[in-house]
Amino acid sequence: MTSLLPYDNLSPVARAAYQARAAAEQLAPLPRAAKDDALLAIADALEVRAAEVVEANAKDIAKAREAGTSEAIIDRLTLTPERVRAIASDVRDVVALPDPVGEVVRGSTLPNGIDLRQVRVPLGVVGIIYEARPNVTVDAAALCLKSGNAVLLRGSSSAYESNTALVRVLRDAVGGAGLPADAIQLVPGESRDSVRELMRARGLVDVLIPRGGASLIKTVVTESIVPVIETGTGNCHVYVDAQADLDMAVDILINSKAQRVSVCNAAETLLVHQDIADAFVPRALDALADAGVTVHADQRILAYAEQSKATVVEATADDWETEYLSYDIAAAVVDSLDKAVEHIRLWSSGHTEAIVTTSQQAARRFTQLVDSTTVAVNASTRFTDGGQFGFGAEIGISTQKLHARGPMGLPELTSTKYIVTGDGHTR
Amino acid sequence: MTSLLPYDNLSPVARAAYQARAAAEQLAPLPRAAKDDALLAIADALEVRAAEVVEANAKDIAKAREAGTSEAIIDRLTLTPERVRAIASDVRDVVALPDPVGEVVRGSTLPNGIDLRQVRVPLGVVGIIYEARPNVTVDAAALCLKSGNAVLLRGSSSAYESNTALVRVLRDAVGGAGLPADAIQLVPGESRDSVRELMRARGLVDVLIPRGGASLIKTVVTESIVPVIETGTGNCHVYVDAQADLDMAVDILINSKAQRVSVCNAAETLLVHQDIADAFVPRALDALADAGVTVHADQRILAYAEQSKATVVEATADDWETEYLSYDIAAAVVDSLDKAVEHIRLWSSGHTEAIVTTSQQAARRFTQLVDSTTVAVNASTRFTDGGQFGFGAEIGISTQKLHARGPMGLPELTSTKYIVTGDGHTR
Structure with missing residues (x-):
């Protein structure tokens, strides 16, 4: 498939999306053990390379201080060696969760003898658009990987150095575990243009999940032609x-x-x-x-x-x-x-x-x-x-009615397909 | 709620949507028996008033012949007393199907003693945009009513007289059974404007399901800010x-x-x-x-x-x-x-x-x-x-990954909500 694509003429965002799609095709049939091994490699790598992450984070912090950012927001942005270890520990928690892919949601033998099975499959390519907190970078990547999805991460420009370092560590670990590193990608570009481009990438990106302020969510919900899961506003x-x-x-x-x-x-x-x-x-x-x-x-x-x-x-x-x-x-x-x-x-x-x-x-x-x-x-x-509901993890809280409603765990990061098995059945 | 709305300034489409929303709020808590009674009243009314429907249909047919429409399409458009009886019989089949609303999808007692239940609830207001066949009018209305949803029907202008007669029969039957007639509404206006207005009615309409040709579906998918379930194209x-x-x-x-x-x-x-x-x-x-x-x-x-x-x-x-x-x-x-x-x-x-x-x-x-x-x-x-999959009915075949994929039966016309029950639990 890749050979037919006009790679040379692609924007950085479209190129990332095509690469993510190719990676998603490789991830979809992987058994749980292969994905868990990669998640354990991620947790290990975060612990081993914590200093590299904290160093990159220091650049974001310095920039934020220069810009006169409030201490509350700087605190949310800050990564310490302890916090990086806590993030690695969260990844190990995801390893312990059951793999939703392959679960038989419905199944029966039809009157004509055909066996019908509805099974969970990954969504494909998930785009996450989020603000500040660099821990979301790792959480989202871990949940998407566990559920067999490739992820496009579009974090806040204020956390750009931190996210770049984190994604480098994640990709190295995933590649080292024999899985496609392109399953985890930071969306290039710090401006709003990259968000706009993600919102037009229907067919390449299967779902966009905006996490953050009300204005970001409203923009994505009204402008995206990629299906969106609306999250978060809570009155x-x-x-x-x-x-x-x-x-x-x-x-x-x-x-x-x-x-x-x-x-x-x-x-x-x-x-x-x-x-x-x-x-x-x-x-x-x-x-x-x-x-x-x-x-x-x-x-x-x-x-x-x-x-x-x-x-x-x-x-x-x-x-x-x-x-x-x-x-x-x-x-x-x-x-x-x-x-x-x-x-x-x-x-x-x-x-x-x-x-x-x-x-x-x-x-x-x-x-x-x-x-x-x-x-x-x-x-x-x-x-x-x-977490409180016992899902073990959360990619966000959907406030819409379609696909997922309320806290979203791993099953909410999947779709399904039907398998029809016969012995030459015709109508 | 209604008293606060600027009813006087509303377009016909927006007014229909507001009325549908109010009806949806009344339908949501209804038990199966109340909805089944209304469906049986619909089936009876279609049989009793078949002549009225066939007479209206004759006007559409005459108009189609004048316009030089092909016999194949005229056949799809045609309603005979036998065909109306068959449509009524399909409604009785929907009566026999289980009510998806209230089904407990997940449930557990959390470690702190809280009881958690995820239960199916109606989507709310469902918009169906479809072409030709007037039987879809009744099928869609019956499936939406059974699943506790109000429905906005935007049929083809070529079936306008038929659809108007059918919806009149359906609304009379629903009202006669003590349910809100506004749960079933034909979207006013024969032009594309009404489709455009439906696509902007986010917050009033919960989902749009386009059924018909590829160009209609593409338009709705790319232009709607109301969530869409993409149906139908099959290569x-x-x-x-x-x-x-x-x-x-x-x-x-x-x-x-x-x-x-x-x-x-x-x-x-x-x-x-x-x-x-x-x-x-x-x-x-x-x-x-x-x-x-x-x-x-x-x-x-x-x-x-x-x-x-x-x-x-x-x-x-x-x-x-x-x-x-x-x-x-x-x-x-x-x-x-x-x-x-x-x-x-x-x-x-x-x-x-x-x-x-x-x-x-x-x-x-x-x-x-x-x-x-x-x-x-x-x-x-x-x-x-x-039908082949044993769902008993079908509102369309979703070719998208979010919410529903493949043939959609009654459960696909629902969302869920969580019920959290405690004894004064706090965090």
Whole structure:
């Protein structure tokens, strides 16, 4: 196939995609052992060559400091020998996971005697477009390799030196293990042009997974003609029902909102049933104040603000759809469970919504009516996570309905094909 | 929710989409019995009101004749009382199928005691863009209703009167059964504008499924920002291996090519291993001649043409990627199984490829290496079909890798959501 392609006239991105496709064809039929050996070689190489990676990372850090980048972002960007070892350890965890490829999803013998099998196969070439954190480079490559996919990594320009060094280590290890090094490639070019080119590479790239800020995701979702899996935006809700254990409700609210505010499964809106508002809202406001959270309140929540030590400001319509990712929460009193559902349908990004209730009927109705990736009953929104769900790893959290919804593990990086076996069967 | 929407300013297509979304929210939690009752009401209504449908259809037929439409297409467009009864009978078959909604796809108790369940839920609003055949109107509506989805039907303008009558019957029946009639809607407007508007309705329409000609599908796939399931194009191959039962190979070749030439699972290319060419090609050419098939041959097949009664013409590069849908087949001799796979990778649309072989190793290698929705071993390509696969119904055949691949039944019209149940669990 390769001999027929106009290699000489290709852009660097298209060339990478063609090479990835050729590598994907080699990876697809490989048994688990061959892929696991390459993953172990990657983990070993990361440990042995940690200094090389940290050195490259130092250049990114220096550049970031010069540009006046915040310490929080610099911390996310920073690789130390310990962090590189932790990344290598994560790769060993992927080795321990079962290989999804070859799993028989459905199978039967048809009335005419034909044996029908639907089996999992790799997607082919997966493109990941992501920001900052260099650990994503290795995580994504390891998950794609395990599931038999070639990966095109388009990281942030701020992590360019780190990603280049990491991918060099990964490719050397994969090649050393006898697998095609082209299965893992950093997409050349630091500008937005390379993203644009990936989005047009239908037929070469099987799926694009954008991971990062809302504007990046929106661009890819609306402009790509390559199929996209939309990830990440989380405007999550905690609804406290008319009948609820108030201690539990406070615990779940504070854990959902404040255990880690910068993540997509953190709560951004509190909804309280009017029948429990007098009992719950004052306690909720005090607990949020203790956690350092500012409350963006509707008129009915505002009525409780004066007797409270909490910082409460009046909410605008924008607040209901905001993913703060900070120590802020929107809050409203609702007339009923159905009104809570209506609010969620209107404003939620469809990630995760929690209900706190002692009523079986309320729990059942809420889980039936809410249409989000995850509905939590008497549990924190923070559990929506591949690791927490026991998937062992996560390539992202899909907020779309097609192909994958919610945390995506290894099976979500596969497609299927049907095998029809007969003895000369005709129609 | 509806009260907040600017209904007055909406285009007819957007209004239909909003109404479909509201209907979808009502359908989602319905139990199977409620949906089956509505389907039975549809079947009854089609039988009772068949004359009304046939009368509307007569207007489409008259218009088609005036426009000089071919008899073959007029036949596809025609509805008789018998055909309407057959359509009603198909709806009763859908009643008999299990409801995919609510199926627990995965479930476990996590180490911390949380119960995790992944359950099937409807996609929401499904848009179907299709050509000619009015039976698709009822089939698609029935499958969407059964799976809890609202459907936007954008049929061909040549079937506009028929589709309008059918949808009127369907909506009356659904409304009479107490379900929202807006769950089934014909998209207004006969021009391409309505297709364009559907393709921009991200957030309102959950998926678009184009069914029809290659140019329609290509347009939707490249221009839609609503997620698309690509269907249908079938450049299917039959590969006759070095070791093959020649009688079986002839049977499978002729059945795959000529049992019905106008369908996507018909074979369009024959590949023959060089070691069996002397024995097989003359027989194949004679059998193809008897079936009235013209052969578009490479040089090595051409060498056998003179001793044959077949019509053989020299193939051009275009022939390898053509979906003839007619009594034509491309044919080539290949050096090896791997060369056959290479040819298929380069030219196939990824629909269905068959191998005829007595060799277990060859069958295994071919099924591993060929990356198409369906690989048939010693069976006709014509089996790639929802009905043949035992799915009971089919909304189309996906030729893409994301979400669904191959014949799509009711489960392919669903997404999933996770239900997380705890006792106040926090992280």
